[in-house]
Amino acid sequence: MLLGIDIGTTNSKAGLYTEDGRAVAVESRKTVTHTHAEGYSYYDPDGMWESIASAVRTVLQKAGNPKVKAVGITSMAESGLLVDRETGQAKSPFMPWFDTCSQAQADRIAQETEPFELFQQTGLRNSFKMGLAKLLWIRDRFPEALDGPVTWLSASSYIAYRLSGSMAIDYSLAARTLAFRIDEKRWNREWLAHFGFEESLFPQALPSGARMGDVNANAAAKTGLTTGTPVAVAGHDHVIAALAVGSIAPGVVYDSMGTAETLVGTLEERPLTRKQFDSGLSYGCHVVPDRHFWMGGNSASGGSIEWLRAQFGEEPMSYEQLIKLLDAVKPGPTGILYYPYLSGSGAPSPNPRAKAAFIGFTGKQGKGELIKAVLEGTAYQLQLIRRSAEEIAGSPIGTLLVVGGGTRNRQWLQVKADVLNCSLEVPPIEEATLLGAAMAAGIGCGVYGSPEEAVKAVRTSGSARIEADVERHEAYRKLYDEGYVPMLGALGEFYRRG
Numbered sequence: 001m002l003l004g005i006d007i008g009t010t011n012s013k014a015g016l017y018t019e020d021g022r023a024v025a026v027e028s029r030k031t032v033t034h035t036h037a038e039g040y041s042y043y044d045p046d047g048m049w050e051s052i053a054s055a056v057r058t059v060l061q062k063a064g065n066p067k068v069k070a071v072g073i074t075s076m077a078e079s080g081l082l083v084d085r086e087t088g089q090a091k092s093p094f095m096p097w098f099d100t101c102s103q104a105q106a107d108r109i110a111q112e113t114e115p116f117e118l119f120q121q122t123g124l125r126n127s128f129k130m131g132l133a134k135l136l137w138i139r140d141r142f143p144e145a146l147d148g149p150v151t152w153l154s155a156s157s158y159i160a161y162r163l164s165g166s167m168a169i170d171y172s173l174a175a176r177t178l179a180f181r182i183d184e185k186r187w188n189r190e191w192l193a194h195f196g197f198e199e200s201l202f203p204q205a206l207p208s209g210a211r212m213g214d215v216n217a218n219a220a221a222k223t224g225l226t227t228g229t230p231v232a233v234a235g236h237d238h239v240i241a242a243l244a245v246g247s248i249a250p251g252v253v254y255d256s257m258g259t260a261e262t263l264v265g266t267l268e269e270r271p272l273t274r275k276q277f278d279s280g281l282s283y284g285c286h287v288v289p290d291r292h293f294w295m296g297g298n299s300a301s302g303g304s305i306e307w308l309r310a311q312f313g314e315e316p317m318s319y320e321q322l323i324k325l326l327d328a329v330k331p332g333p334t335g336i337l338y339y340p341y342l343s344g345s346g347a348p349s350p351n352p353r354a355k356a357a358f359i360g361f362t363g364k365q366g367k368g369e370l371i372k373a374v375l376e377g378t379a380y381q382l383q384l385i386r387r388s389a390e391e392i393a394g395s396p397i398g399t400l401l402v403v404g405g406g407t408r409n410r411q412w413l414q415v416k417a418d419v420l421n422c423s424l425e426v427p428p429i430e431e432a433t434l435l436g437a438a439m440a441a442g443i444g445c446g447v448y449g450s451p452e453e454a455v456k457a458v459r460t461s462g463s464a465r466i467e468a469d470v471e472r473h474e475a476y477r478k479l480y481d482e483g484y485v486p487m488l489g490a491l492g493e494f495y496r497r498g
């Protein structure tokens with residue numbers, strides 16, 4: 001069997017899979033975010049390791065402790081920390097991707113380069129999320145963290161290190177540091193030197209799923225895995241799920257619905273041009289060799305729903321209550337415009353200073369309408385990304401494969417289909433990211449001969465299909481064209497001035 005580990009923003013999971021993609025056992029643990037007295041967020045590295053080790057041990061016990069051929073680890077992309085290469089001790093806070101404490105450092109980076117030139121090398125626009133901004137923040141706030149032999153590890157790389165004692169990262173995660181050249185698949189030593197960093201600050205970069213070490217005796221005792229089991233950093237969570245749903249060729253696009261929502265597609269590997277830059281999308285090394293991915297994300301999609309749930313009482317509103325309120329709202333648009341920018345806006349118009357907004361309340365609207373307005377706002381934002389992606393793809397995107405925790409909310413799926421006027425296909429895969437991580441490890445250790453062979457081996461027949469309602473789409477289209485988009489421009493300009 002193959003073991004996948006997924007380190008997510010809200011939950012972290014371990015899953016055991018057969019070679020044809022059947023889930024044998026899955027275990028979830030809450031990803032605990034702490035808040036420092038100074039206001040920044042952080043993870044506890046030992047706590048994260050203990051939680052994941054416990055999840056791995058539990059799934060193995062549930063399955064009767066079978067032999068595991070390989071372990072693949074995926075995670076949220078930009079989170080990371082500095083680790084002492086000799087002692088393995090954390091030398092800095094373990095920083096979440098979403099914390100904006102490094103905005104001032106991102107502003108400093110912006111003064112040091114021409115945005116398009118940096119984009120051609122990295123596939124990215126500068127952001128507080130990226131590893132380089134976080135490293136500058138650490139140096140400003142905790143300069144002693146960089147003393148001695150230290151390495152920046154992503155969340156995936158850190159757990160892989162705890163399992164194997166080896167330090168490495170895959171290309172797709174390396175590409176989210178703003179310090180990796182996707183055009184040459186190497187660390188950008190010249191760019192790093194400009195900021196006073198050495199290339200040795202980063203681990204070896206490898207293709208997705210490549211064997212980077214083996215489970216050591218300490219990790220075996222902790223997790224129940226067998227010593228010597230191959231360990232691989234599978235890659236960026238939103239990209240690795242492409243393997244599970246078969247979205248590994250141009251023209252097949254999928255939507256990952258979680259705390260953050262991301263639309264992901266595939267391009268043949270090629271130099272990036274001004275057209276790609278102007279799209280507002282980000283690009284990087286795909287988990288499939290010789291291909292790039294394009295990506296447009298909303299960092300507070302499911303996060304907006306979680307935020308709203310927390311506002312309705314002493315304890316967060318249950319999902320059962322939320323669905324009941326949605327069921328009572330009449331079909332079609334609420335008329336409320338929600339802009340889901342709880343942590344800035346992403347593609348196609350990145351603006352880290354953007355803030356969330358509700359526009360268009362009346363006194364007759366209640367909790368149900370507010371909840372539905374959040375669903376509509378995330379769908380409007382996805383429509384912005386989709387239209388930009390269609391320009392890059394050169395063809396309409398009429399069908400989306402949809403995966404992630406958000407697919408459990410059928411109301412949300414219907415709103416999305418109605419706003420976008422496209423078909424949504426929901427594969428029968430509960431945990432696409434976990435399965436993708438397991439598949440990547442299987443490719444790396446020879447269970448599958450190629451990504452295409454892995455996709456063919458995994459059985460995912462029986463997708464649910466959600467179609468748009470033509471009349472509701474027309475009402476949503478009018479609100480989008482005459483309300484959401486024009487107001488977006490005004491809000492964006494207001495926040496840029498601030």
